[in-house]
Amino acid sequence: MIALKDVLALLDGELLTPTTAPEAAFRAVFASDLMSDVLTSAEPGSLLLTGLANFHVICTCSVADLAGVVFVHGKRPAPDVVAEARTKNLPLVATKMTMFEACSRMAGRVEDGGHVRR
Amino acid sequence: MSVAESTFRREFPVKGGDFAKAGTAACEIKELLKDLGIDTTTVRRAAIVAYEAEMNVIMYAREARMDLTVSPKEIHLIIDDRGPGIPDVELALTEGYSTATAEMRELGFGAGMGLPNIKRNADVFAIDSEVGRGTRLEITIRTNGHGKP
Structure with missing residues (x-):
């Protein structure tokens, strides 16, 4: 498990949803720009x-x-997207790091590199 | 209402091309199934099936009706669309095969995983498609503990 506060520290991240679950923790990490892949392979939580x-x-x-989102490479969702996440109590984080750098930093901190073993 | 008490039915219209409302029906279905007391793993499978099917309608068809029926032992989803149909169903069920446009891919979809993922999450999967008319999917997910994990 990796805590939200550790994600923020590792990725020099900004929490876009300060009201959502500050104690949140994640059991795995999944990285993709394809939502089709998320629906196929990402582990719950x-x-x-x-x-x-x-x-x-x-x-x-x-x-x-899924229990939280990090937007990499300086991407920022529109206010209505952030508002929708708030209604679902889904923490959103923004980082200026590239996907590769963010994944590299996260991989060392989660069991099995954060991947789902099938 | 408890799922053990009776059969639950609801119909969800889906409009082709309506990307702004994509996921509305799937999210509503998920909330309904949670309210019915179905376990989270089964609810997740049904929600993924509904979302993938809804996105397929939005990306490719003109309109569709999604019919949800929940009985004590099964979740039954029928997605009946009016659209172009699928010329080669076997090919469309191949992981990675896609006819999606660049616009669809920019939204994070169209990777050729939709139909295969629907099939993977279903206990019973049936597809019937006619070119020029449309496609009908019929999916059953068991809720009695004997379905997929």
Whole structure:
């Protein structure tokens, strides 16, 4: 498990949803810009790292039971996307790091590199 | 209402091309199933099936009706669309095969995983498609503990 506060520290992240679950923790990490891949392979309770910042990210996380989102590479979702995440109590983080750098930092901190073993 | 008490039915209209409302029906279905007291793993499978099917309608069809029926032992979803149909169903069920446009891919979809993922999450999966008319999916997910994990 990795705590939200540790994600923020590791990725020099900004919490876009200060009112959502400050005690949140994630059992795995999944990285993709393809929501199709998230729906196919992400483990419930995972933290999603993505460069996609639209409404479909929030909807996909809600459907597939993901527990938080990091927007990489300086991407920032629109205010209505953030508002939707708040209603679903889904923590959103923004980082200026690239996907590669963010994944590299996270990989050392989660069991099995954060991947789902099937 | 408890799922053990009776059969629950609801219909959800889906409009092709309506990307702004994509996921509305799937999210509503998920909340309904949770309210019915179905376990979270099964609810997740049904929600993924509904979302993938809803996105397929939005991306490719003109309109569709999603019918949800929940009985004590099964979740039953029928997605009946009016659209172009699928010329080669077997090919469309191949992981990675896609006819999606660049616009669809920019939204994070169209990776050719939709139908295969629906099939993977279903206990019973049936598809019937006619070119020029539309496609009908019929999915059953068991809720009695004997379904997929």
